[in-house]
Amino acid sequence: MGIVLRQGLRNTVISYIGLALGFVNTAFVVPRFLAAHELGLTSTLLAIATIYAQLSALGFASVGIKFFPYFRNREAGHQGFLPLLLGVPLLGFGVVSLLYLSGKPLVLNFYEKDQALISSYYGWVGVLALFVMLYSLQDAYLKGLYHTAFSSFVQEILLRVLQAGAAVLYGLGYLSFHGYVLAYIGTMSGIALLLTVYLGVIGELHIRPKREVLQVQPLRSILSFGAFALLANISATVIMNIDTLMVGSQLNLAAAGVYSIAFFISTALTLPARSLNKIAFPLLADYWKEQALPRMADFYRDTTRLNTVLGSYLALGIGLNLDFIYGLMHNPALTAGTTAVLVLLVARLFDGITGLNGLIVVTSPRYRYDLLFNVSLALTTIGLNAVLIPRLGLLGAAVAFLLAIVTINFARTWFVWHSYRMQPFTWRIPLILGIAAVAGGAAWLLPALPSPLLTMLLRSTVLTVLYAGLILLTNSAPEATGFLQKLSRRFTK
Template sequence: MGIVLRQGLRNTVISYIGLALGFVNTAFVVPRFLAAHELGLTSTLLAMATIYAQLSGLGFASVGIKFFPYFRNREAGHQGFLPLLLGVPLLGFGLVTVLFLGGKPLVLNFYETDQALISSYYGWVGVLALFVMLYSLQDAYLKGLYHTAFSSFVQEILLRVLQAGAAVLYGLGYFSFHGYILAYIGTMSGIALLLTVYLGVIGELHIRPNRAVLQVQPLRNILSFGGFALLANISATVIMNIDTIMVGSQLNLAAAGVYSIAFFISTAITLPARSLNKIAFPLLADYWKEQALPRMAAFYRDTTRLNTVLGCYLALGIGLNLDFIYGLMHNPALKAGTTAVLVLLAARLFDGITGLNALIVVTSPRYRYDLLFNISLALATIGLNAVLIPRVGLLGAAVAYLLAIVCINLARTWFVWHSYRMQPLTWRIALIVGIAAVAGVAAWLVPEFPSAFLTMLVRSAVLTALYSALILLTKSAPEVSALLGRILARKRQ
């Protein structure tokens, strides 16, 4: 796990810096300068563009990670792999663009309340989608090269700084709202172009086509896997984005803005898993290539345990201090998403505890079996949102997300165990969850002080002290104990 720990640590540091910047954007910058419906429009455009990009990409981001080990040969330009990785999705983008533009009247019919506003920026969704797609493809290529830190920096830090700058300029009157939207799209486009420059700097921008690419692996196998990966990945994209789109269409863009803030707050607990997954995906592909199933099983258990420790702590830290977090936003309308945050935290925690099942399935020889799970999940997610949002509002979207996450993770965990006799849940996982419950209740029992800031400090201190002490005393997470031991040993030197 050496390379995983090194790259994972770098990505974790970058991700948490990005989280801090994102929190500043969300708590101080964006709510001060944008109204709820403006927040809703921005999040809706991004959600549409993300689904658009996923369809256009034809599953080739996953292709780039699964098949790159077979093409890896720097001296030979990786056998022309990059032109293939970019070329096929660009053809897909052209096709999807025709369908998207032709379907404009149908899409606008879902937005009766804010139809004119959506219509004004409909065409810009295509521009945004193009660069979202290019970023994801280049990011997949960099994962295969084990160069993940720079793409994390660009997405987690630079992008947030640029977006904050755009919001400040809008708030100070240098931009109109139209100018802000264009600047927002420009920042997303800019990071994709920056990855291209980075590939050139490290000498990996091999854009000359090479016929050898057709000889390393049959093109039919690559396209077949891409098709299945598209159908498999589209459910994850639907889960992450359809709720914002459907909240906006079934309620209004202001409600979508409130939900987008709640959704962002809950993403904090996903950062450790996201950081590990960046390097875990190509590593799992190598494990399958080498048929190193015992090493994969150990990696599966270790990363799940680590994700559980960090996920429980972060979920409790956020849930216990929501009043303080929303108080920083100085926008009372956004506090309507408080309950939704708690439900979303539960969903994301369950996702982390069940481990790397999705990556194991999608990189395995039986990746096709994941297709049924994902198609069913995508349809269920849309159905649950359609039923729950009109009846429960924002909370309905959060509950739909929770149910979808629980269902797919139970199905995938069972599938991995049934097919390969690997599962990540041990007695230590139950112990960690029990410790989290004890520490969480103790912190919750801390009485509120007149100062919300003081309440947050005391609750966080109680939670941190009790949780970390119990984790160390019970030795429920050997990785944490070992890391602390190394830190203390260095201090003694």
């Protein structure tokens, strides 16, 4: 756990700084300068570009993580692995781009109410998709090298600073809305180029092709895994983006903007898991290579417990203070997403509690089964959104997301247990959830004060004191107990 904790801590610090910057963007900057339909446009463009990039990458981001341990040899330039990692997806990008451009009329038909606005930026989505793809491939390569902090920094911090700057320039009149959209695309593209520079600085930009790359692992095996990873990844991407796309097409871009804010607020719960997963993915690949299943099982339980402790606290902290959070936005139209946030928080919490099941399956010898889970789930998600959004609006999209997350995690958790007799739960998990219920209930029962700020501070203080105190008293999270005890000794000294 040593390297995981060190890298995970760095990524967690960076992620939470990024969260703070993202909150400033979302609560203070973007809603003050952009209308709901403008928020919806940028969210829609990014969602389309993300799916576009996943299709083009042909699953090679996952290939980079799974197969890199076999190629790792810095003196030999990792056997020419990076040119292979980038070259095949670039060919895929060319093919997908032809299909995307020829399918423009079909795509625009889904956005009848905002067709002209989407059409104005249709071509720019291809540029954005290219750099989203390049970022994901280089990020996967850096994960294999156990260099994850810089990629986290540029995505979580630098990107948000640049996006905030673009919004301020738009709000002050220095940029037109068209200029703002291009700046938004430019910031996303810039972080991919920065990763390329970083690889050069650390001496890992080995771009010269080598024949040895075809001898380390059979190319057929790599391409086969990539094909399965493509279908698995695109299914996961559909699950994460289809709600925004379908809200925009079935309602309008303004509704998509409201939903995108609600979706962002709920992402605070993903940060602990995301930070650990960045380093956990290549570590699990190494465990499978070494057949170290007992160590993997311990890691599975430990990370699940940590995610439960942090996720429960964050879910309560956000849910109890939604009125305060939305009040800071000074945009009454956005409060329509409040109920959707609560549903999304439940989904995120369940996803964290069920642990690393998805990463274990996709790095295991039986990775092909994850394809069945993801494809079935993606189709179900699309169907749920099609049924629920017209009836429930934004709430329908959130409920569809919740059902999708619960379904896939139940399936994956059962599969890991059935196949490898590993499961992430101990008696401490229900104990932590019970503590969270007690602490959250006590904070919720507090009367509202005249000042929203004071109400937020009171509820947060009671929640934190009760939650941390009960966690320590029951020793339900040994890692957290040890950390808090060390912190206490330092302050005492």
